[in-house]
Amino acid sequence: MLHTQLHIQLLQPPPLHRHALSFSAYGRRKFTTTSAATAVAVGKSCFGKGVWNGVSRSIRNSATKELSEVEEQDRKESIRRAYPFHEIEPRWQRFWEENRTFRTPDDVDTSKPKFYVLDMFPYPSGAGLHVGHPLGYTATDILARFKRMQGYNVLHPMGWDAFGLPAEQYAIETGTHPKITTTRNIARFRSQLKSLGFSYDWEREISTIEPEYYKWTQWIFLQLLKRGLAYQAEVPVNWCPALGTVLANEEVVDGVSERGGHPVIRKPMRQWILKITAYADRLLEDLDDLNWPESVKEMQRNWIGRSEGAEVEFCVLNSDGQESDNKITVYTTRPDTIFGATYLVLAPEHFLLSSLVSTVQSKYVEEYKEIASRKSDLERTELQKEKTGVFSGAYARNPANGEAIPIWVADYVLGSYGTGAIMAVPAHDTRDHEFALKYDIPICWVVTPNDINGDDFEKPYPGEGLIINSSSSTTALDINGLSSKVAASKVIEWAEKTAHGKKKVNYKLRDWLFARQRYWGEPIPVSFLDDSGESVPLPETELPLTLPELDDFTPTGTGEPPLSKAVSWVKTTDPLSGKPARRETSTMPQWAGSCWYYLRFMDPKNSDSLVDKKKEMYWSPVDVYVGGAEHAVLHLLYSRFWHKVLYDIGVVSTKEPFKCVINQGIILGEVQYMACKDQDGNYISAETAATLGEQAQERIPEEKVTKSGEYFVLKENPDIRLIARAHKMSKSRGNVINPDDVVLEYGADSLRLYEMFMGPFRDSKVWNTSGIEGVHRFLGRTWRLIVGAPLPNGAYSDGTVVVDGEPTVDQLRSLHRCIDKVTEEIDGTRFNTGISAMMEFINAAYKWDKHPRSIIEAFVLLLSPYAPHMAEELWFRLGHKSSLAYETFPKANPAYLKDSTIVLPVQINGKMRGTIEVEEGCAEEDAFNLASSDERLSKFLDGKSIKKRIYVPGKILNVILDSKNVKVGTR
Numbered sequence: 027m028l029h030t031q032l033h034i035q036l037l038q039p040p041p042l043h044r045h046a047l048s049f050s051a052y053g054r055r056k057f058t059t060t061s062a063a064t065a066v067a068v069g070k071s072c073f074g075k076g077v078w079n080g081v082s083r084s085i086r087n088s089a090t091k092e093l094s095e096v097e098e099q100d101r102k103e104s105i106r107r108a109y110p111f112h113e114i115e116p117r118w119q120r121f122w123e124e125n126r127t128f129r130t131p132d133d134v135d136t137s138k139p140k141f142y143v144l145d146m147f148p149y150p151s152g153a154g155l156h157v158g159h160p161l162g163y164t165a166t167d168i169l170a171r172f173k174r175m176q177g178y179n180v181l182h183p184m185g186w187d188a189f190g191l192p193a194e195q196y197a198i199e200t201g202t203h204p205k206i207t208t209t210r211n212i213a214r215f216r217s218q219l220k221s222l223g224f225s226y227d228w229e230r231e232i233s234t235i236e237p238e239y240y241k242w243t244q245w246i247f248l249q250l251l252k253r254g255l256a257y258q259a260e261v262p263v264n265w266c267p268a269l270g271t272v273l274a275n276e277e278v279v280d281g282v283s284e285r286g287g288h289p290v291i292r293k294p295m296r297q298w299i300l301k302i303t304a305y306a307d308r309l310l311e312d313l314d315d316l317n318w319p320e321s322v323k324e325m326q327r328n329w330i331g332r333s334e335g336a337e338v339e340f341c342v343l344n345s346d347g348q349e350s351d352n353k354i355t356v357y358t359t360r361p362d363t364i365f366g367a368t369y370l371v372l373a374p375e376h377f378l379l380s381s382l383v384s385t386v387q388s389k390y391v392e393e394y395k396e397i398a399s400r401k402s403d404l405e406r407t408e409l410q411k412e413k414t415g416v417f418s419g420a421y422a423r424n425p426a427n428g429e430a431i432p433i434w435v436a437d438y439v440l441g442s443y444g445t446g447a448i449m450a451v452p453a454h455d456t457r458d459h460e461f462a463l464k465y466d467i468p469i470c471w472v473v474t475p476n477d478i479n480g481d482d483f484e485k486p487y488p489g490e491g492l493i494i495n496s497s498s499s500t501t502a503l504d505i506n507g508l509s510s511k512v513a514a515s516k517v518i519e520w521a522e523k524t525a526h527g528k529k530k531v532n533y534k535l536r537d538w539l540f541a542r543q544r545y546w547g548e549p550i551p552v553s554f555l556d557d558s559g560e561s562v563p564l565p566e567t568e569l570p571l572t573l574p575e576l577d578d579f580t581p582t583g584t585g586e587p588p589l590s591k592a593v594s595w596v597k598t599t600d601p602l603s604g605k606p607a608r609r610e611t612s613t614m615p616q617w618a619g620s621c622w623y624y625l626r627f628m629d630p631k632n633s634d635s636l637v638d639k640k641k642e643m644y645w646s647p648v649d650v651y652v653g654g655a656e657h658a659v660l661h662l663l664y665s666r667f668w669h670k671v672l673y674d675i676g677v678v679s680t681k682e683p684f685k686c687v688i689n690q691g692i693i694l695g696e697v698q699y700m701a702c703k704d705q706d707g708n709y710i711s712a713e714t715a716a717t718l719g720e721q722a723q724e725r726i727p728e729e730k731v732t733k734s735g736e737y738f739v740l741k742e743n744p745d746i747r748l749i750a751r752a753h754k755m756s757k758s759r760g761n762v763i764n765p766d767d768v769v770l771e772y773g774a775d776s777l778r779l780y781e782m783f784m785g786p787f788r789d790s791k792v793w794n795t796s797g798i799e800g801v802h803r804f805l806g807r808t809w810r811l812i813v814g815a816p817l818p819n820g821a822y823s824d825g826t827v828v829v830d831g832e833p834t835v836d837q838l839r840s841l842h843r844c845i846d847k848v849t850e851e852i853d854g855t856r857f858n859t860g861i862s863a864m865m866e867f868i869n870a871a872y873k874w875d876k877h878p879r880s881i882i883e884a885f886v887l888l889l890s891p892y893a894p895h896m897a898e899e900l901w902f903r904l905g906h907k908s909s910l911a912y913e914t915f916p917k918a919n920p921a922y923l924k925d926s927t928i929v930l931p932v933q934i935n936g937k938m939r940g941t942i943e944v945e946e947g948c949a950e951e952d953a954f955n956l957a958s959s960d961e962r963l964s965k966f967l968d969g970k971s972i973k974k975r976i977y978v979p980g981k982i983l984n985v986i987l988d989s990k991n992v993k994v995g996t997r
């Protein structure tokens with residue numbers, strides 16, 4: 027019914043007043059153009075060039091400015107008139123919405139294949155969409171539309187990762203509740219996305235801040251808790267005493283708070299932690315089978331950071347040199363170097379440190395610990411940073427050779443990795459080498475490269491090789507002459523036998539800190555009993571535990587999370603024991619909601635379970651997941667972890683959530699040109715500036731720039747070479763492109779097409795406005811080819827110019843080549859080259875005098891995933907009564923793809939009578955038709971009755987005529 031209404035609406039000419047408006051506006055602009063242009067022309071011709079140049083600069087400038095403004099207006103007008111996208115696009119968006127065209131029903135026919143294509147759902151920031159968003163979204167939309175047309179059930183949803191810091195900070199500053207800000211931002215994002223014509227099933231929209239959604243995030247937390255995968259521990263957090271709050275890592279820059287620049291220290295606090303390390307091996311192993319970018323898999327591998335080595339115990343010595351009960355366990359990946367361990371290092375936070383430090387050194391050690399507490403792990407482990415440390419005053423015995431070696435404290439050893447203590451081997455570890463040189467600690471070479479004599483003892487040698495200087499009669503350990511590998515095994519064997527250590531596998535991966543001292547996040551469904559302090563989970567039946575309303579979001583100043591201000595919410599009773607309790611006031615981190623949202627899209631309204639089993643089994647896993655490379659590690663790792671836990675408890679049926687991940691490239695801002703200046707403010711060429719050092723720079727507008735060879739130079743002085751650079755889009759650089767502006771000026775189809783045409787999907791690309799004009803012109807040409815030229819009043823007549831009738835072989839060839847290329851390129855997510863193929867087709871089609879319906883219809887279907895609004899409109903004008911969204915995507919006929927034609931001999935009654943030119947795989951019927959229409963051959967065949975045809979493809983066509991040779995008409 028709604029459909030029919032649309033027909034009527036579409037078949038009517040656009041309302042008159044629109045035309046009148048645009049026409050008169052056009053007329054007025056035309057007049058202005060002429061006047062300004064005339065002013066300039068007249069000025070020049072009347073006064074001659076010299077006089078014109080003498081005319082007051084301001085008058086001249088204003089005339090030229092007026093001209094360029096008018097030219098700009100005309101340019102915009104001609105773009106607007108390339109085809110009526112501003113009418114077509116909202117109309118089809120309305121149509122899709124009203125007809126629920128892209129709804130994926132709950133009860134899909136599961137005998138059909140499925141395709142689940144997902145975007146990394148956005149955080150709805152106050153800034154709205156930027157042009158980077160539609161890059162990935164257009165790609166997934168093309169895939170979704172393409173697969174629908176290939177007969178797949180497609181799941182293509184969108185939602186919001188809506189908890190997060192910016193809304194909370196805004197709340198602190200303005201008092202506006204984060205829910206209000208977030209809801210407003212979501213509305214803006216949604217309408218922007220709709221204006222781009224993405225075929226999302228909006229009925230599946232979800233938002234992580236809705237209690238119906240986070241009920242299940244909390245449910246997952248309870249499952250983790252039940253399985254010992256969530257626990258509490260004291261861990262260091264970023265504590266800012268001046269602001270009285272705990273800060274997230276991204277709020278700390280160079281050791282001070284991003285807001286206000288106050289010092290931040292690391293302070294231990296009780297926190298919830300998730301035991302992701304229990305899944306380290308599986309997270310590593312299962313990477314191998316994934317169709318993900320190698321770089322992302324490698325980053326995950328490095329993040330998990332599995333290393334094999336040994337834990338070795340070093341006995342601490344008393345002040346009289348005797349062995350004490352204290353033992354320091356070190357983790358080493360190079361047990362083969364144990365004879366070269368000339369000192370030990372403890373991390374400043376090592377638990378044994380205070381018990382072994384000497385009285386004399388304790389003051390220095392305490393000072394050092396305080397300084398180290400202000401540094402992040404990253405700062406501490408930076409290779410370039412000068413190593414620092416203090417002597418603890420204590421010694422330990424190297425178990426391999428019995429020697430006493432000093433114990434140092436240094437922050438290049440982290441408390442959170444391995445055992446927080448190392449055996450330092452300065453001859454073979456760069457950091458230890460630098461440290462030993464600085465503090466005058468002995469260096470002892472124990473490995474030599476196989477190919478030299480080992481006399482280059484200036485630098486550390488971190489590689490493997492042959493072991494030297496490594497035997498001891500006291501301990502009966504001798505590894506001299508062995509290779510590093512064999513020596514390492516031998517040392518481990520010896521350590522295990524003598525109870526000095528054991529083989530050990532370690533991971534860089536840390537357990538996941540799963541709490542923030544923030545308001546705007548999912549409440550953690552746990553309480554603490556008042557009497558014992560014991561933590562008790564909320565029963566699942568009580569979920570969701572909703573976030574209480576709060577008016578004051580400011581930090582408490584004590585480090586207590588803001589939720590502690592919701593006094594009546596915090597005070598509760600444990601439903602099981604009936605005892606008074608206090609709710610957990612930390613909330614979940616922002617990653618929580620995004621860990622499992624892809625599952626909820628399969629069954630977004632289910633109130634009984636996270637996802638229905640049958641639905642999950644059908645839709646899992648996500649077939650293609652597209653998003654930014656910045657999520658290569660954490661988001662993908664965390665969701666894989668949760669997915670594996672859900673797999674273990676039978677909620678999901680696949681081991682991995684995302685079969686194929688693709689990272690779209692970054693879109694950089696338009697190229698900016700900078701001219702260098704000397705101290706007096708004169709322009710100097712960029713290469714001179716480079717030799718002179720730092721110079722002042724001035725931004726040069728594009729119209730003053732020209733290209734000379736491979737460089738950009740000033741138009742008015744080509745000796746001045748400029749610096750041309752594209753930067754990340756940012757407000758401060760003023761190079762941000764707003765997709766809304768682009769849609770207004772060129773239409774959504776042009777934006778979609780341009781973003782796909784900019785370059786290979788996965789590469790970084792530079793925005794270029796003239797590029798978008800190029801694709802817009804292509805769409806205009808396509809429109810005019812199919813609809814015909816505009817009428818004198820600028821409007822287009824209804825329908826199209828296509829004709830019924832058989833296409834020529836040439837036309838078929840153009841079409842099928844285009845089908846073949848577009849299909850192959852969408853399949854391979856090489857969208858830019860697919861567009862080139864369509865451009866070639868349109869160029870070829872402009873040379874035809876007739877445009878057969880079958881060819882044009884197929885082309886419109888090819889275009890539709892890329893430029894769906896225009897394609898729907900053309901499809902409708904071609905006389906179809908419903909959306910093309912579920913039409914069959916055209917299939918290429920291989921017969922028309924071959925480049926070569928062959929000359930086929932034709933015999934009549936066994937006698938050679940001529941040849942015809944055919945496609946190599948030409949069908950018998952086509953060959954016979956060609957022969958019948960051939961001038962020379964037709965006279966043998968015309969009107970004759972045919973007894974038999976013998977056809978050997980590629981070789982010969984022999985036509986045997988009826989022996990009676992009867993005229994067909996006389997029979």
Ligand code: ANZ
Binds near residue numbers: 358446
């Ligand atoms: C002796 C040695 C000799 C080491 C040598 C290296 C080279 P991965 O591969 O990253 O696991 N290490 C151990 N725990 C540490 C900590 N908490 N903070 C800083 N460094 C630590 O690296 C393991 C190696 O890093 C270990 O092996 C240890 O130094 C150091 F020629 O032990 B090695």
